[in-house]
Amino acid sequence: xxxxxxxxxxxxxLVSHSRDVADAVxxxxxxxxxxxxxxxxxxxxxxxxxxxxTSSELIVDAARRVDRGAGVVVVADLGSAVLTVRALIADExxxxxxxxxxxxxxxxxxxxxxxxxxxxxxxxxxxxxxxVVTAGAGAPLADVVRAAEDAYEYRKL
Amino acid sequence: xxxxxxxxxxxxxxxxxxxxxxxxxxxxxEADRLTELDSxxxxxxxxxxxxxxxxxxxxxxxxxxxxxxxxxxxxxxxxLVSKVGGASGPLYGTLLRRTGRELGDAATxxxxxxxxxxxxxxxxxxxxxxxxxxDKTMLDALLPAVRALPxxxxxxxxxxxxxxxxxxxxxxxxGRASYLGERSIGHEDPGAASSLLLVAALERSWExxxx
Numbered sequence: 001x002x003x004x005x006x007x008x009x010x011x012x013x014l015v016s017h018s019r020d021v022a023d024a025v026x027x028x029x030x031x032x033x034x035x036x037x038x039x040x041x042x043x044x045x046x047x048x049x050x051x052x053x054t055s056s057e058l059i060v061d062a063a064r065r066v067d068r069g070a071g072v073v074v075v076a077d078l079g080s081a082v083l084t085v086r087a088l089i090a091d092e093x094x095x096x097x098x099x100x101x102x103x104x105x106x107x108x109x110x111x112x113x114x115x116x117x118x119x120x121x122x123x124x125x126x127x128x129x130x131x132v133v134t135a136g137a138g139a140p141l142a143d144v145v146r147a148a149e150d151a152y153e154y155r156k157l
Numbered sequence: 158x159x160x161x162x163x164x165x166x167x168x169x170x171x172x173x174x175x176x177x178x179x180x181x182x183x184x185x186x187e188a189d190r191l192t193e194l195d196s197x198x199x200x201x202x203x204x205x206x207x208x209x210x211x212x213x214x215x216x217x218x219x220x221x222x223x224x225x226x227x228x229x230x231x232x233x234x235x236x237l238v239s240k241v242g243g244a245s246g247p248l249y250g251t252l253l254r255r256t257g258r259e260l261g262d263a264a265t266x267x268x269x270x271x272x273x274x275x276x277x278x279x280x281x282x283x284x285x286x287x288x289x290x291x292d293k294t295m296l297d298a299l300l301p302a303v304r305a306l307p308x309x310x311x312x313x314x315x316x317x318x319x320x321x322x323x324x325x326x327x328x329x330x331x332g333r334a335s336y337l338g339e340r341s342i343g344h345e346d347p348g349a350a351s352s353l354l355l356v357a358a359l360e361r362s363w364e365x366x367x368x
Contacts, residue, residue, distance in 0.1 A: 053202075053242025079333060080244035086285055087238050087247035091254075 010135040010144045011066025012041045013117075014128050015059055015076040015085060019046035025125050029132035036136030041128075042066045054080040056088055060111040067114035071141035073131050074117060075148060077124040085119045088112070118145055126151035166268040172362055173229040174218050179358035179365075181211035187354060194347040198334040202243050203347040210241035210249070226266055230257025244332065245348065248282055248295065249355075255281040272306035279303050286331055293327035293334065293341065295348035302356045310360040317356035321349040 014029075016022040022045025030038045042062035047053030063072045076082045091112055118141065120127055127148040134147040184191070184207045192204030214233045223229035234254030237246050256278030260266055266274070279299045288294045301316035322345065329341035332348075 047242035051242075053206075054246075055242055056239050056246070080242070080247065083244050083247040083285060084238065087251050090251065090281075090285070091235075091238075 008070045009040050009068050009138060010070045010141050011063065011068060011072040012037070012128070012131045012135050012144070013059065013062045013066060013072060013074045014041065014043045014045070014124075015054065015062075015074060015081045016043075016045045016124065017052050017054060017077060017079075017081055019043070019050060021045055021077070021124075025128050026132075028125070029129045032129050033133040033136040037132035038136075040066055040135045041132050054084045056084050057111070059085060059088060060113060063113050063117055064111075067117075071144075072114050072117040073135070073141070073144050073148060074113075074119045075122055075124060075127045075131055076119060082119070089117060089119060116141065120145050120148040122148040122151050126154060166363070167265045168226060168268065168271060168363075169265045170223060170226050170229055172366055173226040174223070175362040175365060176359055177211075177218060177229065177233050178215050179362050180355050181215045183354040183358055184208055184211045184351065187350075191347050191351055194345055194350055197344040198329060198337055198341045199347060200243075200333055203245060203351065206241045206243040206245050207249070207351055210237045210246055213237075213240040225260070225262045225264060227257040227260035227262055230254065230260065233257075244286075245351070248286060248348070249351075251285050252278045252282050252299070254278075268310070269307050272303060275299075275306065276303045288331040291327065292330040293324045293346045293349075294329075294331050295346070295352040297321070297324045297327070297346065298349040298352035298356065302352070310363045314353075314357045314360040317353045321345060321353045324349045 014022045014026050022043035026041050026043040030041060042065045044055065044058040044062040046055065048055040048057060063074065066072060074085050076085050120131065130151045131144050131148040134144045188204035188208040191207065192201055195201050195203035214236045217232055217236045218229065221232065223232050230253045234250040234257060237253065238250035240246065256274045259274035259277045279296065283289060283296055286294065288296055290296055290300050298317040298320040301320040302313040305312040305316035324346035325344065326342060328339065329335045329337065334341045
């Protein structure tokens with residue numbers, strides 16, 4: 001995996017209630033990755049109208065943008081951001097459920113996340129930085145997930 | 158199947174579409190009250206979020222008439238996940254999708270079959286939110302309602318109403334309200350209140366079918 005930013009790299013999606021928070025954390029994580037994570041990370045912040053909230057359409061779009069076939073790690077902040085991602089992943093798990101057809105763009109319905117998308121149990125900012133740095137270094141999906149989830153262990157005192 | 162006095166509940170696609178549009182009307186009527194409940198212990202968006210979601214559900218059902226009860230619930234559930242920018246979208250979306258999936262592509266279902274499918278749907282909501290009965294959530298209205306549903310739609314609505322009122326003295330253990338701790342006591346949970354609207358719409362749709 002020497003071509004870290006090319007095909008085969010793990011993608012990272014940052015889901016926050018706030019577009020500003022998602023965008024800023026994305027920029028911070030890319031900066032801390034020395035720029036290697038730039039093409040691997042996509043922010044999905046705020047509701048569809050730009051206000052505070054969660055948009056499953058923004059999340060699915062972001063995941064598809066960074067999917068290079070090696071998996072996508074999703075880091076979410078709180079409440080509906082977490083629940084929306086979990087509902088989307090449940091959709092993916094039973095894609096053969098109710099009418100497996102994918103809804104067309106602009107139509108009511110939820111597009112699905114790329115296969116193998118994973119929600120990580122991680123604090124938002126620390127998990128995002130860990131995931132982007134690890135993914136930028138070319139690590140496989142399991143390592144990116146572990147790095148993000150290990151972020152809970154970084155004690156500050 | 159006819160018992161001469163009361164026909165056996167065979168619920169067709171029309172019933173389910175009516176249920177969803179009845180719910181949409183009720184949510185529209187009660188949106189301000191839901192938001193008011195949510196402003197006491199939440200972030201004051203429950204009414205407007207659900208209204209947006211169910212307005213989109215009504216439009217989707219008109220745009221693309223579903224072929225079966227299960228498909229109607231699946232379409233509604235996907236629309237809610239897609240259109241609602243708050244926790245109610247994935248939660249109600251999961252309830253309806255999972256219930257719809259349990260119903261499969263049957264053209265009609267009995268009330269008992271609906272009760273079993275909804276029970277699975279409510280369990281999926283509990284798993285998604287990591288909540289249990291007594292946590293001051295929508296489950297406190299939905300679980301009693303689903304338990305009473307095999308008896309009658311009216312019994313289910315009564316159970317949901319009691320469950321919603323029963324959330325008033327509870328302390329929230331899930332969601333934003335849980336940050337309030339003791340201060341969440343004394344307010345009805347907005348999710349339990351909107352769940353009552355969903356269950357009451359079920360009863361109204363059945364009565365409409367009876368006429």
